[in-house]
Amino acid sequence: MTYQGLIQRYGQYLDLPAHTKNISLLEGNTPLIPMPRLSKEFGCELFVKFEGLNPTGSFKDRGMTAAISEAVGRGAKTVICASTGNTAASAAAYAARAGLRAIVLIPEGKVAAGKLAGAIAYGAEVIQIQGSFDDALTLVVEITQKTPIALVNSINPYRIEGQKTAAFEICDVLGEAPDWLCLPVGNAGNITSYWAGFKQYQKGLPQVLGVQAAGAAPLVLGHPVEKPETIATAIRIGKPARGEQALEAAQESNGRIIAVSDEEILSAQRILASEGVWVEPASAAGLAGLIAESAKGAFDARGKKIVVVCTGHGLKDPSIITDAFQFPKIIPMNYDALLDVIGGA
Numbered sequence: 261m262t263y264q265g266l267i268q269r270y271g272q273y274l275d276l277p278a279h280t281k282n283i284s285l286l287e288g289n290t291p292l293i294p295m296p297r298l299s300k301e302f303g304c305e306l307f308v309k310f311e312g313l314n315p316t317g318s319f320k321d322r323g324m325t326a327a328i329s330e331a332v333g334r335g336a337k338t339v340i341c342a343s344t345g346n347t348a349a350s351a352a353a354y355a356a357r358a359g360l361r362a363i364v365l366i367p368e369g370k371v372a373a374g375k376l377a378g379a380i381a382y383g384a385e386v387i388q389i390q391g392s393f394d395d396a397l398t399l400v401v402e403i404t405q406k407t408p409i410a411l412v413n414s415i416n417p418y419r420i421e422g423q424k425t426a427a428f429e430i431c432d433v434l435g436e437a438p439d440w441l442c443l444p445v446g447n448a449g450n451i452t453s454y455w456a457g458f459k460q461y462q463k464g465l466p467q468v469l470g471v472q473a474a475g476a477a478p479l480v481l482g483h484p485v486e487k488p489e490t491i492a493t494a495i496r497i498g499k500p501a502r503g504e505q506a507l508e509a510a511q512e513s514n515g516r517i518i519a520v521s522d523e524e525i526l527s528a529q530r531i532l533a534s535e536g537v538w539v540e541p542a543s544a545a546g547l548a549g550l551i552a553e554s555a556k557g558a559f560d561a562r563g564k565k566i567v568v569v570c571t572g573h574g575l576k577d578p579s580i581i582t583d584a585f586q587f588p589k590i591i592p593m594n595y596d597a598l599l600d601v602i603g604g605a
């Protein structure tokens with residue numbers, strides 16, 4: 261049978277109500293890409309779970325198929341979310357698919373171009389608020405408590421159910437859980453979902469390395485961050501909704517949550533791209549964490565099976581790259597000029 265999306269594939273493992281009406285864009289089923297050069301460097305078997313290949317370019321589609329499917333089945337007409345960008349694009353796409361109205365709240369001026377464009381293209385009503393993601397989430401919670409509008413942020417339990425499927429897929433491909441799972445942590449829904457997924461699937465448990473950006477690292481600092489700052493906009497969150505569960509996942513798995521600098525994140529982004537995988541900055545945090553821990557001698561990768569979760573596609577945030585590079589050279593339209601500029605073959 262051809263692939264029919266996550267609810268069809270893994271629905272039996274997901275705690276979704278009977279009224280759920282499957283709305284799918286054939287999300288999930290993303291590749292676990294072996295990384296031979298990085299594997300050699302660390303003396304391990306390293307894989308990238310490339311979530312940027314989901315329908316709207318991030319892992320958010322896993323949870324969104326579940327949340328929108330439940331909301332439609334319940335008779336919701338309008339959904340709302342706060343977003344640093346990817347949740348907005350995903351909610352907009354699945355709402356469009358289901359024929360629902362979608363409203364998304366984003367922090368003013370802080371959303372990467374490819375994400376904003378996605379949300380608009382799929383027809384969501386996009387509203388910028390003069391505040392942070394955390395402020396936007398507070399507003400969204402209030403309006404969904406007072407009106408019939410359905411909330412599709414990851415405090416919606418069905419988002420977590422859907423996102424568990426990434427852990428199932430990894431186990432299905434490897435035949436067992438990896439030794440380590442490295443991933444970025446923002447609002448902490450994803451780390452919560454992976455841990456729940458691995459526990460449920462019973463193919464072994466990885467140690468979990470959760471990675472925050474140094475300017476937005478409430479779980480490392482032990483307190484909320486009032487004004488989170490990082491170029492990794494998808495994890496620019498100062499008050500993670502599922503912070504407790506993230507800390508639990510790290511502790512139970514005998515792993516940890518650490519912070520890395522923006523420079524380390526951008527360096528990891530370049531390393532991944534140099535092996536053919538272009539991800540948005542936040543998505544490189546998992547690898548940045550692995551590199552930082554190894555350099556400190558705090559992490560022995562040798563002989564291990566390691567999965568680095570790359571949460572979103574590089575195309576989401578193109579200006580990070582183009583701003584940092586020289587504009588491509590312009591030459592006259594002739595052969596000699598071309599040979600001259602490339603300096604020979």
Ligand SMILES: *Cc1c(COP(=O)(O)O)cnc(C)c1O
Nearest residue numbers: 346446447448449450494571572
């Ligand atoms: C949402 C998102 C994250 C953070 O995931 P949380 O579940 O909020 O911790 C990381 N990277 C990308 C690309 C995202 O879209």
